[in-house]
Amino acid sequence: MIRFILFCQLTSFLFGQKIFEEFEKDRNNRYHYKETYRFDTVTDDGSYTVLMDKIEGDITVSTHFGAGAELTITRKIRAVTEKKAKQLVKNANILVFHLVDDQLIQIRSEKRIQYKRDVTTQFELKLPTNINLNLETSGGDIDVKDIRGESILKTSGGDIDLSNVMGRMEAQTSGGDIEVTGSEGLLRVHSSGGDINIVNSDGQFNASTSGGDLAFRHLTGNIDAHTSGGSISLKNIEGETIKCQTSGGNIRAEDISANLTGRTSGGEIEIENIKGHVVVSTSGGDIDAEQITGSLTCHTSGGDIEGQEIIGVVNSSTTAGDIEMELSYDSSIKDYSIILETSSGDIQVQIPTGLPVNIDAEIHGTGTIQDLNSEIPLKIISAENRVSGTGQVRDGTVPMRLRVFYGTITIRQE
Numbered sequence: 001m002i003r004f005i006l007f008c009q010l011t012s013f014l015f016g017q018k019i020f021e022e023f024e025k026d027r028n029n030r031y032h033y034k035e036t037y038r039f040d041t042v043t044d045d046g047s048y049t050v051l052m053d054k055i056e057g058d059i060t061v062s063t064h065f066g067a068g069a070e071l072t073i074t075r076k077i078r079a080v081t082e083k084k085a086k087q088l089v090k091n092a093n094i095l096v097f098h099l100v101d102d103q104l105i106q107i108r109s110e111k112r113i114q115y116k117r118d119v120t121t122q123f124e125l126k127l128p129t130n131i132n133l134n135l136e137t138s139g140g141d142i143d144v145k146d147i148r149g150e151s152i153l154k155t156s157g158g159d160i161d162l163s164n165v166m167g168r169m170e171a172q173t174s175g176g177d178i179e180v181t182g183s184e185g186l187l188r189v190h191s192s193g194g195d196i197n198i199v200n201s202d203g204q205f206n207a208s209t210s211g212g213d214l215a216f217r218h219l220t221g222n223i224d225a226h227t228s229g230g231s232i233s234l235k236n237i238e239g240e241t242i243k244c245q246t247s248g249g250n251i252r253a254e255d256i257s258a259n260l261t262g263r264t265s266g267g268e269i270e271i272e273n274i275k276g277h278v279v280v281s282t283s284g285g286d287i288d289a290e291q292i293t294g295s296l297t298c299h300t301s302g303g304d305i306e307g308q309e310i311i312g313v314v315n316s317s318t319t320a321g322d323i324e325m326e327l328s329y330d331s332s333i334k335d336y337s338i339i340l341e342t343s344s345g346d347i348q349v350q351i352p353t354g355l356p357v358n359i360d361a362e363i364h365g366t367g368t369i370q371d372l373n374s375e376i377p378l379k380i381i382s383a384e385n386r387v388s389g390t391g392q393v394r395d396g397t398v399p400m401r402l403r404v405f406y407g408t409i410t411i412r413q414e
Contacts, residue, residue: 017098023086031077031085037096039105042069044128046149047103051134054108055094057121058140058158063129063147069105070126071096078118092119141176159194177212195230213249222258231267251280259294268303286321293330304345317341322407324348329355341403348410349402351376351393358396363387365406374411 022034042048044067052059073094079085097106107123121140132149135142141158144151144165151169153160159176162169166184177194180187183201195212198205202220213230216223216237223242225232231249234242239258244251250267253260259276262269268285271278271292279297280287286303289296295313298305304321307314309328313335316323322345327338329352338357340347351357359378363371369382378389389409402409 018096023089025082025085029078029080031079031082033075033077033085033089035073037071037073039069039071039098041067041100042105042128042131043067043103044130046130046132048105048128049103049132049134050105050107050125050127052107052123053134053136055121055123055137056109056139057123057137059123059125059135059137059142061125061127061133061135061142061144061147063127063131063145065129067128069128069131071105071107072124072126074122074124076120076122088119092121094121142171160189178207214244214246232262250285251282269298269300287316293333295335313337315339318343318345320344322346322348326350327355328352336398338398338400340401342407343405344407345404346407346410347402347404348412349400350412350414351400352414355398356392356394356396357398357400358392359390359400359402359411361389361400361402361409361411363404363407363409371408373409375413376411378411 017038019036019038025031044065075089075092077085077088079088093110095108095110129146130148133147133151136154139157140155142153142155143161145163148166150167151165153171156174158173160171160173160178162171162180162183164182168186169183171178171189173194174192176191178189178191178196180198181200183203185203187203188206189196191209191212193211194209196207196209197215199217204222206224207214208226209230211229214225214227214232216234218236220238222239225244227246227249229248230246232244232246232251234253234256236255237258242258242260244262246264246267248266249264251262251264252270253274254272257275260274260278262280265283267282269280269282269287271289273291275293277295278292281299284302285300287298287300287305289307289310291309293311296310297315299317300321301319303318305316305318305323307325309326311328311330312333321342323340323342325340327350340349361372364386366387367382367385369380369387372380372387372389374389376391376393378391380389
């Protein structure tokens with residue numbers, strides 16, 4: 001008798017308390033089975049963890065303030081007979097444990113499901129706000145709202161949606177999209193075949209996808225972004241550093257207050273209203289920069305470069321394209337220098353009033369003086385296969401170096 005009582009006590013601590021069970025027939029050989037578990041002693045202080053592994057199905061997490069947790073498992077079954085449906089439920093049995101000493105709720109399949117097409121499972125968790133998650137599903141979506149704690153989320157074949165979450169977060173999907181809204185903390189997300197969208201969040205953001213686009217909007221914090229087969233867009237970002245790289249798409253950044261580094265192997269780059277140091281390059285596209293305050297370093301191997309309202313240090317080069325640069329001047333910024341170079345194209349540069357440039361211009365591959373046009377007086381020298389011109393505005397404290405191969409140089413003054 002003593003042994004029996006002890007076994008019952010241990011069991012009550014190990015297995016979750018099932019408070020509801022329902023099996024019903026719907027129509028067209030379809031059934032559903034629902035079971036609910038309650039965990040009244042789960043605290044709202046961040047000490048508990050929910051662990052889900054070796055399961056398949058969608059996972060939904062919502063929260064409340066205060067202690068107590070609830071799990072509802074719903075299975076939809078397709079079977080010819082009720083007996084067959086119940087057998088499928090039995091084969092897809094889910095084990096639920098409440099390990100009080102470890103402050104852990106564990107949910108896992110008893111064995112591998114053999115009738116995946118005939119049984120679909122949904123897990124609904126209602127948890128305290130302050131709790132940790134370690135959730136993994138082999139074939140469903142994960143939807144998490146209002147969590148404060150550490151979250152590790154993995155799915156092999158679905159989307160991940162995070163809303164109003166705080167803490168350290170890791171999310172990974174092998175075949176779906178990731179959507180993050182209202183997060184705060186360290187965020188690491190990866191998708192092997194989908195898009196990633198992060199909005200209205202604060203913290204540090206690390207995002208990568210092997211086959212989709214990346215979008216960041218209305219964020220405060222640093223960003224490290226990488227995609228092998230898509231584009232990257234950034235808008236309204238405030239931070240210290242932004243690093244982005246794509247192997248086959250475009251990069252677009254707008255309304256940024258941070259140092260920006262961007263590289264694409266096969267796309268175009270568009271940047272607008274950036275306050276910070278910008279370093280961007282593309283192997284096969286154009287670069288369009290507008291309203292840059294700080295510095296601009298850019299290179300393209302196969303496109304044109306166009307800049308408007310650029311304030312600060314400029315270093316732009318293209319292997320096969322034109323450069324058109326409209327500079328602006330802010331006397332409060334002391335660090336100025338301009339280097340423009342194209343190996344096969346033309347250069348047009350507009351110099352603002354008040355910018356004391358010291359011009360050093362050269363055209364290689366021609367001896368025609370008319371290929372060097374300037375509204376600022378220059379001393380022009382023509383030699384065999386080269387035209388050079390020098391001159392300055394005021395005291396000429398800002399160096400300007402212009403180099404063209406087989407093209408023309410045009411200098412205008414505002």
